[in-house]
Amino acid sequence: MAVDMSVTFTGRTLPNPVMTASGCAANGRELHRFFDVATLGAFVTKTVMMDARSGRGTPRMAETASGMLNSIGLQGPGIHAFVRKDLPWLKSVGARVLVSIAGNTAGEFADVARVLADSDAFDCVVGVEVNISCPNVANRGLVFACDPLASGKVVALVREQLPRDVPIFAKLTPDVTDIVSIADAAVKSGATGLTMINTLLGMVIDTDLLRPQLGGITGGLSGPSIRPVAVRALWQVTAAMREGRVQRVPLIGVGGVRTGRDALELIAAGATCVQVGTATFNDPTAPQRVLTELTELAGSHGVDRITELVGVAHDRMVVP
Amino acid sequence: MSRESGVVKVDGEVIATRRVGAYHHLTIVAPGVAELARPGQFAALAVGGPTSGTLLRRSFSIHKVSPSGTYGGTLDLVVAAKGAGTQWLTGLRAHDSVDVVAPLGRAFPLPTEPVPCVLVGGGYGSAPLFWLAEVLRERGCTVEMVLGAASEDRLFGVVEARRAADRVTVTTDDGSAGQRGWVSDVLPEVFRRTGAPVAYACGPMGMLQSVTRVAAEHGAVAQVAVEESMACGVGVCMTCVMPVRGKDGVTSMVRSCVEGPVFRGDRIRWEAFHDGVCGVPEDTVGAPRTGGH
Numbered sequence: 001m002a003v004d005m006s007v008t009f010t011g012r013t014l015p016n017p018v019m020t021a022s023g024c025a026a027n028g029r030e031l032h033r034f035f036d037v038a039t040l041g042a043f044v045t046k047t048v049m050m051d052a053r054s055g056r057g058t059p060r061m062a063e064t065a066s067g068m069l070n071s072i073g074l075q076g077p078g079i080h081a082f083v084r085k086d087l088p089w090l091k092s093v094g095a096r097v098l099v100s101i102a103g104n105t106a107g108e109f110a111d112v113a114r115v116l117a118d119s120d121a122f123d124c125v126v127g128v129e130v131n132i133s134c135p136n137v138a139n140r141g142l143v144f145a146c147d148p149l150a151s152g153k154v155v156a157l158v159r160e161q162l163p164r165d166v167p168i169f170a171k172l173t174p175d176v177t178d179i180v181s182i183a184d185a186a187v188k189s190g191a192t193g194l195t196m197i198n199t200l201l202g203m204v205i206d207t208d209l210l211r212p213q214l215g216g217i218t219g220g221l222s223g224p225s226i227r228p229v230a231v232r233a234l235w236q237v238t239a240a241m242r243e244g245r246v247q248r249v250p251l252i253g254v255g256g257v258r259t260g261r262d263a264l265e266l267i268a269a270g271a272t273c274v275q276v277g278t279a280t281f282n283d284p285t286a287p288q289r290v291l292t293e294l295t296e297l298a299g300s301h302g303v304d305r306i307t308e309l310v311g312v313a314h315d316r317m318v319v320p
Numbered sequence: 321m322s323r324e325s326g327v328v329k330v331d332g333e334v335i336a337t338r339r340v341g342a343y344h345h346l347t348i349v350a351p352g353v354a355e356l357a358r359p360g361q362f363a364a365l366a367v368g369g370p371t372s373g374t375l376l377r378r379s380f381s382i383h384k385v386s387p388s389g390t391y392g393g394t395l396d397l398v399v400a401a402k403g404a405g406t407q408w409l410t411g412l413r414a415h416d417s418v419d420v421v422a423p424l425g426r427a428f429p430l431p432t433e434p435v436p437c438v439l440v441g442g443g444y445g446s447a448p449l450f451w452l453a454e455v456l457r458e459r460g461c462t463v464e465m466v467l468g469a470a471s472e473d474r475l476f477g478v479v480e481a482r483r484a485a486d487r488v489t490v491t492t493d494d495g496s497a498g499q500r501g502w503v504s505d506v507l508p509e510v511f512r513r514t515g516a517p518v519a520y521a522c523g524p525m526g527m528l529q530s531v532t533r534v535a536a537e538h539g540a541v542a543q544v545a546v547e548e549s550m551a552c553g554v555g556v557c558m559t560c561v562m563p564v565r566g567k568d569g570v571t572s573m574v575r576s577c578v579e580g581p582v583f584r585g586d587r588i589r590w591e592a593f594h595d596g597v598c599g600v601p602e603d604t605v606g607a608p609r610t611g612g613h
Contacts, residue, residue, distance in 0.1 A: 023558075026556045030578070031556060034329060046558075052605050054600045054604045054605060054607045054608070055561065055573055058560075058561060058562065058598045060558070060559045061549060061551050063374065065373055066373035066375065067375065068375065070551075070557070070559065075558055075573060075606075209596070215597050215598070215599075224373070224375075280552070280556060281376055281557050282375040282376070284329060
């Protein structure tokens with residue numbers, strides 16, 4: 001019998017748990033040449049801010065062992081162009097859309113959310129992913145997601161701008177001492193879910209030129225090399241939720257997923273949904289392939305529903 | 321699969337690999353590519369096999385395609401072994417498989433009238449020009465080709481050029497073949513002699529800039545295929561951007577994989593490039609502001 005791959009969160013049901021990852025799939029048209037983006041559980045858009053942004057100069061990318069560093073600088077068209085051009089296109093092909101938003105200040109996040117909520121194609125939006133792993137201009141550029149108070153403030157302000165039934169996922173960085181405390185702050189402020197993890201801050205030096213390889217000096221590390229960090233973060237937050245230390249909300253796992261096996265690993269750690277990011281650069285069909293592989297793998301574990309595997313590893317520990 | 325989208329992702333099979341000077345010439349069976357490809361477009365190859373830890377695709381301009389050879393449609397690429405990824409590609413043997421996404425990017429725009437054209441290749445940047453020359457001559461254009469490189473072993477396709485073009489000039493920095501010097505040293509004379517209104521160029525950025533300058537000095541438009549490192553080749557990673565002026569005169573950071581790789585040379589903001597680093601000109605749409613991002 002076929003495994004039921006559907007997942008439900010905050011009253012929304014998606015046909016399957018596989019998504020693109022923000023910043024790894026542009027806004028859909030490019031990948032739609034390779035597979036129908038409406039077949040995914042959701043399409044996650046590139047983080048959009050209030051105004052158009054050029055992003056940084058180049059080089060913006062450095063390849064690393066089983067991964068890469070990027071320093072794009074949140075290039076994007078701005079929310080007004082996004083709701084005029086990109087969102088209607090995604091709606092036209094039948095995609096369910098998780099819109100990633102950011103701001104230079106907590107107030108800008110809210111402004112972006114309001115423009116989104118007022119847009120004509122908003123009915124294709126299944127949730128908003130709040131990218132709090134960007135610098136807070138009002139606090140010396142400290143990343144919002146490194147500070148529980150700033151994280152909570154952003155989520156609370158975005159919450160006010162969106163209809164109550166629209167899920168909000170706060171996207172957390174693993175570059176913190178205690179990710180559980182950030183998760184707790186985001187949930188207490190109204191996040192109905194969490195996305196884990198964003199990239200890790202890294203740096204590469206070109207040893208021919210003996211200078212930083214990226215124009216932006218440091219960049220975000222992504223790819224299969226960070227998957228164990230994602231599994232760890234999902235595990236820690238899931239454990240805290242199971243112990244009652246943090247209110248239970250659905251988690252979206254992201255970080256180094258390349259195959260169905262990798263997706264299952266994040267699900268077993270506690271993720272309800274899984275995003276495919278950097279692997280898409282290697283294989284533009286990766287999100288669709290991961291879904292196929294995950295479906296087969298779930299079947300081989302003998303479950304009726306994929307949701308039976310969410311957090312399953314917490315119940316399978318052998319204590320001698 | 322193609323979804324009628326002008327691009328395919330196929331498991332290609334290498335059928336021939338041979339050394340050509342400092343480069344390797346690969347012929348790959350890649351069904352579906354030849355029917356879609358036009359000169360100036362490129363192919364993005366995965367390296368290291370399906371479980372490779374080297375994730376980013378390597379992009380190469382398409383040297384030529386053949387829709388129906390003995391083995392099915394083929395794709396020819398010229399590769400320089402510079403790093404681990406390209407070394408893996410040049411180490412492939414006949415019957416090895418390689419994952420190919422192609423054709424990608426915008427092709428060289430062709431003149432509507434049969435006009436004289438100048439084609440300029442730097443190093444193995446000349447790879448797509450022979451196929452382009454063939455297409456131009458089919459349309460009644462005359463083709464003059466200029467090939468330049470640091471040294472003789474870094475030239476690509478001199479013999480092929482003599483067949484594909486009406487006239488060929490070769491330059492090398494060290495004088496080991498052709499005229500000693502740069503392509504920009506001989507280009508003024510080529511433009512004067514031919515009166516060509518258009519130049520097509522592919523090679524290092526510095527050379528493309530000088531072709532653009534010399535073309536403009538002779539009232540010609542340069543169509544240049546740029547080299548910028550890419551992670552995906554398909555338009556999703558945003559790493560291969562460069563500042564380019566649009567038709568409206570406004571500069572944006574555009575992706576060289578989808579908006580390019582072929583640009584009008586006079587639209588590229590060459591002054592932003594310095595020693596392997598490219599900045600964002602102040603008047604670019606959404607450029608960083610003081611105190612902002």
